[in-house]
Amino acid sequence: MIDTEVYNSTAAGILGAKRETMLTNQLLLRPELGCSMKRGYAIPGEGFTFGRPNAGRDGGTAEAMTGWASTISLPIRRRKEKQTQRDFIALNRAALNAGLTTAQDQYQFRATHDVRAKIQEDVGGRSKTRRIPPSMVFGISTRPSTPVFDLLEHKYQDRWLQQRRASELTKREKEITKKNTTGKIYDTRASLLRTFENPVDSAPLWQMPKFSRMAKPHLETFRSLNAREKAFDHHASDSISRRGVFGHGIYEPAKS
Numbered sequence: 001m002i003d004t005e006v007y008n009s010t011a012a013g014i015l016g017a018k019r020e021t022m023l024t025n026q027l028l029l030r031p032e033l034g035c036s037m038k039r040g041y042a043i044p045g046e047g048f049t050f051g052r053p054n055a056g057r058d059g060g061t062a063e064a065m066t067g068w069a070s071t072i073s074l075p076i077r078r079r080k081e082k083q084t085q086r087d088f089i090a091l092n093r094a095a096l097n098a099g100l101t102t103a104q105d106q107y108q109f110r111a112t113h114d115v116r117a118k119i120q121e122d123v124g125g126r127s128k129t130r131r132i133p134p135s136m137v138f139g140i141s142t143r144p145s146t147p148v149f150d151l152l153e154h155k156y157q158d159r160w161l162q163q164r165r166a167s168e169l170t171k172r173e174k175e176i177t178k179k180n181t182t183g184k185i186y187d188t189r190a191s192l193l194r195t196f197e198n199p200v201d202s203a204p205l206w207q208m209p210k211f212s213r214m215a216k217p218h219l220e221t222f223r224s225l226n227a228r229e230k231a232f233d234h235h236a237s238d239s240i241s242r243r244g245v246f247g248h249g250i251y252e253p254a255k256s
Contacts, residue, residue, distance in 0.1 A: 007023070010023070010029060024040040024042070084119060086115065090115045091109070
């Protein structure tokens with residue numbers, strides 16, 4: 001006969017099939033009113049005592065009345081053996097000495113051979129223990145008392161003012177030194193001659209050989225040289241009020 005009351009705190013409740021695994025699954029458990037949340041672990045009955053048993057026996061009241069033991073035998077702590085790891089460097093070296101170069105051969109060699117790394121022993125065969133001097137005092141050091149006389153005499157304020165004054169004087173000295181050293185480098189005759197370039201006349205524009213000498217036009221439209229000069233002077237004065245680059249355009253209206 002299955003006790004259905006223990007399944008009331010599950011997700012299925014009293015409905016459906018009942019399995020013992022439902023009582024150990026934390027996702028299916030629901031909190032009960034006034035009880036702590038269950039985690040799905042099986043707890044022993046009421047007669048079970050939790051904790052670790054005390055193996056030591058002091059003898060009880062009879063031994064206490066006859067006298068306590070002067071020496072207490074402490075449990076012997078045996079040193080745990082350190083687990084050694086495989087030395088893959090030595091295994092690879094041995095495989096190469098045996099003539100195995102492929103990955104499959106080296107894998108089979110490591111499967112059939114075993115080399116362990118050496119354990120690093122303590123220096124001088126002694127365990128590294130820290131010896132504490134007998135005069136050592138444990139705890140946090142006491143904070144020094146506040147210098148009340150320095151506060152009353154404004155020593156901290158005077159010290160701050162002196163530091164500020166010293167920093168300002170140092171800054172002024174740096175500015176004066178920077179003004180005196182302009183940093184301008186003057187040119188010497190050697191530096192000028194080094195950067196000087198001899199002037200070179202630009203090459204004249206190309207011209208046909210027959211026009212390189214005094215060439216005259218075949219047609220002269222001006223009757224005389226005086227008439228030519230008057231025409232150019234009139235064009236220079238008349239091009240002021242005309243549009244265009246060369247003053248050959250229409251006349252511009254007067255601007256106010």
